[in-house]
Amino acid sequence: MAEKPEGRGIDKQQEVQHLVSQFQIMQQQLQKESMRLHQLEIERALEELEATKQEQAYKITGSVMISKPVKELKVELKESKEAIGVRLQSLQKAEDRTNAQLKDLQEKLKKFIK
Numbered sequence: 001m002a003e004k005p006e007g008r009g010i011d012k013q014q015e016v017q018h019l020v021s022q023f024q025i026m027q028q029q030l031q032k033e034s035m036r037l038h039q040l041e042i043e044r045a046l047e048e049l050e051a052t053k054q055e056q057a058y059k060i061t062g063s064v065m066i067s068k069p070v071k072e073l074k075v076e077l078k079e080s081k082e083a084i085g086v087r088l089q090s091l092q093k094a095e096d097r098t099n100a101q102l103k104d105l106q107e108k109l110k111k112f113i114k
Contacts, residue, residue, distance in 0.1 A: 014109055021102045028095045035088050042081045049074050
């Protein structure tokens with residue numbers, strides 16, 4: 001018995017939606033992992049700056065290394081850490097939304113298959 005072409009179209013569309021959702025989740029996870037690593041680097045740099053008794057430290061900007069006051073570097077790093085924290089929260093919310101969409105799609109697929 002031949003299948004209806006419309007049924008295959010719906011299956012294909014749902015499969016594409018599922019693959020797009022999976023792609024988005026993986027992309028967000030990679031971004032989150034990269035952000036977490038950057039956040040750890042910042043935390044380590046802050047720890048080193050807290051431990052130093054020097055008044056000046058070096059910062060790499062592009063391909064140039066410049067000397068800056070430790071106090072200024074601490075402020076810059078703390079601001080960067082905060083910005084990354086906000087971005088991580090945003091990525092987590094986006095991932096949660098995508099997971100919810102996947103669950104909805106899964107429920108629709110279950111109903112469609114029955």
